[in-house]
Amino acid sequence: FALSPEQLFVNKSFVENPALEAFKAEVKEELAAQRVKQEAMEAKMETVIAKQDDIGNDLKTILSLLQSKP
Structure with a gap:
């Protein structure tokens, strides 16, 4: 047996x-x-998340303004 x-x-x-x-x-x-x-x-998701955070903050501000009125 031999291989070249x-x-x-x-x-x-x-x-x-x-x-x-x-x-x-x-x-x-x-x-x-x-x-x-x-x-x-x-x-795009980062942009959407930032916008959602802004909306949430705006809603909290509106809610606090509405609650502070007599």
């Missing part, structure tokens, strides 16, 4: 799969797009 040097290594063209590489690139692009969308949604 050519048989000791896997042919690089066999290991590289163009379809797999294309799929991996597509997945990376999709993940990047989702990350951008998520960051935009997080920014």
Whole structure:
């Protein structure tokens, strides 16, 4: 039993799969797009939370004004 040097290594063209590489690139692009969308949604949520806090503070002020009237 003897192996020649050519048989000791896997042919690089066999290991590289163009379809797999294309799929991996597509997945990376999709993940990047989702990350951008998520960051935009997080920014919008922060804005909504700030507005809700402002509304809550305004309502507390109105309530205290209404309660202080005789």
